[in-house]
Amino acid sequence: MRKITICQQESDSIVVYDNSEDPIDEYSEELSKLMKMGSISILKTSESSVVLRPSKITGLVVEDIENIKNEEIEEEKPLEKTEDIITDLD
Numbered sequence: 822m823r824k825i826t827i828c829q830q831e832s833d834s835i836v837v838y839d840n841s842e843d844p845i846d847e848y849s850e851e852l853s854k855l856m857k858m859g860s861i862s863i864l865k866t867s868e869s870s871v872v873l874r875p876s877k878i879t880g881l882v883v884e885d886i887e888n889i890k891n892e893e894i895e896e897e898k899p900l901e902k903t904e905d906i907i908t909d910l911d
Contacts (some may be wrong), residue, residue, distance in 0.1 A: 822838055822839070822840055822882075822885075822886050822887055823839045823840075823841055823845070823848065823883060823884065823885060824836060824837075824838055824882075824884045825837045825838070825839060825852065825864075825881065825882070825883055825884075825887045826876065826882040826884075827864075827871070827873065827878060827879070827881055828875050828879045828880040828881070828882070829849065829877050829879060830878075830879055832877070833875075834889075835869055835871055835873075837864065837866050837868060837869050838866060838867075838868040838869070838886075839866035839867050839868060840866075840868070841866075841867070842865040845883060846886055848883060849881070849883045850881060852881050853881070853910070854874050855875055855878070855881070856878055856881070857875070858875045859875070859876070859887055860875075861873065861874050862874075862875055871884070871891065
């Protein structure tokens, strides 16, 4: 799953999600076309649609959140209990 953060002038960022399987570089390239448009545009993803004014967008951040979640899970693995280790040595 992809997390897309749309940074805007004078407003909070908008976050949307998409289930695209496209490589992240190709996906980002397609999204960058949005910023070249001159009028109000609609960004449609698998999860939602957003009506945007491209002239107010200052940046787009595209993240593959499955990779981020897997890394966070690896860091949060619990350590073995001390008593389990001692019992295994007996």
